[in-house]
Amino acid sequence: MPAIEIKPDVYWIGVNDRTTDLFEGLWPIAKEGVSYNSYLIDDEKKAIIDLTKSFKGDEYLDQIDEVTDISQVDFVVVNHMEPDHSGLIRTLRRIAPRVTFLGSAKTKDMLESFFSIKENVRVVNDGDTLSLGKRTLKFFSTPFLHWPETMMTYEVSHRILFPCDAFGGYGAIRGAIFDDECKDFDFYQKEALRYYVNIVASFSARVLGAIEKLADLPIDIIAPSHRLIWRKNPSLIVNLYKNWAEYAVGKTEPGITLIYGSMYGFTESMMDAVAQGISREDVPLEIFDASRTHPSYILPSLWTKAGVMIGAPTYEVSMFPPVEAVLNMAAHKHIKNKKVAYFGSYGWSGGARKNLEKIIEPLKWELADTLEFKGCPTEEELKKGEEFGRRFAELIKKGT
Ligand SMILES: Cc1cc2nc3c(=O)[nH]c(=O)nc-3n(C[C@H](O)[C@H](O)[C@H](O)COP(=O)(O)O)c2cc1C
Ligand SMILES: [Fe+2]
Numbered sequence: 117m118p119a120i121e122i123k124p125d126v127y128w129i130g131v132n133d134r135t136t137d138l139f140e141g142l143w144p145i146a147k148e149g150v151s152y153n154s155y156l157i158d159d160e161k162k163a164i165i166d167l168t169k170s171f172k173g174d175e176y177l178d179q180i181d182e183v184t185d186i187s188q189v190d191f192v193v194v195n196h197m198e199p200d201h202s203g204l205i206r207t208l209r210r211i212a213p214r215v216t217f218l219g220s221a222k223t224k225d226m227l228e229s230f231f232s233i234k235e236n237v238r239v240v241n242d243g244d245t246l247s248l249g250k251r252t253l254k255f256f257s258t259p260f261l262h263w264p265e266t267m268m269t270y271e272v273s274h275r276i277l278f279p280c281d282a283f284g285g286y287g288a289i290r291g292a293i294f295d296d297e298c299k300d301f302d303f304y305q306k307e308a309l310r311y312y313v314n315i316v317a318s319f320s321a322r323v324l325g326a327i328e329k330l331a332d333l334p335i336d337i338i339a340p341s342h343r344l345i346w347r348k349n350p351s352l353i354v355n356l357y358k359n360w361a362e363y364a365v366g367k368t369e370p371g372i373t374l375i376y377g378s379m380y381g382f383t384e385s386m387m388d389a390v391a392q393g394i395s396r397e398d399v400p401l402e403i404f405d406a407s408r409t410h411p412s413y414i415l416p417s418l419w420t421k422a423g424v425m426i427g428a429p430t431y432e433v434s435m436f437p438p439v440e441a442v443l444n445m446a447a448h449k450h451i452k453n454k455k456v457a458y459f460g461s462y463g464w465s466g467g468a469r470k471n472l473e474k475i476i477e478p479l480k481w482e483l484a485d486t487l488e489f490k491g492c493p494t495e496e497e498l499k500k501g502e503e504f505g506r507r508f509a510e511l512i513k514k515g516t
């Protein structure tokens with residue numbers, strides 16, 4: 117894609133990534149892609165705000181060259197050191213050796229440990245400004261959005277906020293770079309929530325803190341480093357993020373996430389009965405086969421819904437590992453305060469349930485009900501399963 121002028125002297129540059137399988141080596145994006153957005157301010161002094169991953173380097177450097185002589189770039193603002201935004205730093209320095217890197221004190225340390233860069237680094241502090249000529253940059257310290265060194269940059273004359281990871285989402289740019297051109301908002305929102313829960317959710321208190329800190333700042337455009345630029349309605353993405361962050365502090369919506377796994381189909385038969393029971397009550401239900409669904413796609417449902425129904429057989433005196441893996445990831449992401457019910461088949465000793473109790477204890481998930489059965493569920497047990505599902509759905513309805 118060519119450089120795109122978003123305001124006089126301010127350009128989007130960046131690349132779409134549709135070939136990386138796993139973001140951070142962990143989260144699937146092969147189908148959805150991701151964009152690494154970077155910004156160039158072509159003023160008396162020339163500044164780039166965040167770079168891209170070390171990927172499609174020629175395309176990215178050509179975009180800069182379209183606008184200005186790349187060797188004459190004066191500043192690179194490093195809002196965030198994660199290599200999806202800093203990967204091209206050494207390449208850029210080779211081409212523009214007089215460039216000065218601007219970042220927080222922690223960024224200065226990290227530039228050395230990640231890229232052996234010690235020279236031409238200038239630390240900027242919260243509230244500092246830098247005049248580029250007509251345009252002025254102001255820096256805001258916003259640690260842990262997403263790493264300890266992160267900050268946001270604000271362009272004063274056009275009122276543009278460059279928040280890097282915050283207010284971003286998964287998904288390659290699909291033609292539209294601006295919110296008002298976006299024709300696939302449902303896809304956008306789904307992937308932005310998945311990104312939020314996968315990447316940002318652990319730092320939800322920091323999200324709410326940053327939103328409060330910047331509440332009085334006049335913002336016309338929010339230009340994140342992943343996916344859409346918000347120029348028509350920047351408050352929309354701020355409100356979405358605020359809404360998602362509030363799930364960390366007790367907000368919840370009625371609904372049940374049913375996560376199950378099954379080796380030979382016994383637990384799966386019971387799952388059908390339980391789901392039937394839940395469906396009799398008017399409660400939204402999402403069902404995930406943990407063996408075939410990456411936790412990345414299950415976490416958004418767990419993050420937002422009040423109830424968790426777990427179906428897992430016993431496997432080596434413990435819970436069937438794919439289901440356990442989802443729960444461990446939920447624990448890693450600090451998904452707390454859920455109501456949970458458990459069902460599962462066992463052959464001789466059982467053990468899945470004990471394992472579950474151990475995992476959910478620190479998460480303060482309340483185990484409301486359990487249903488265990490030996491081998492293949494009988495007709496009578498399936499009837500019990502249906503009622504078990506209905507009862508849990510009723511509990512979720514009452515509690516939210
Ligand atoms: C590899 C493997 C390990 C198992 N370990 C145990 C166990 O430690 N204790 C137990 O009670 N059942 C154990 N089972 C038996 C299963 O829990 C039982 O067959 C159950 O009905 C399987 O349900 P499913 O068809 O939903 O997978 C094991 C089964 C397999 C295949
Ligand atoms: Fe990041």
Ligand SMILES: [Fe+2]
Binds near residue numbers: 198200201280341342
């Ligand atoms: Fe990022």
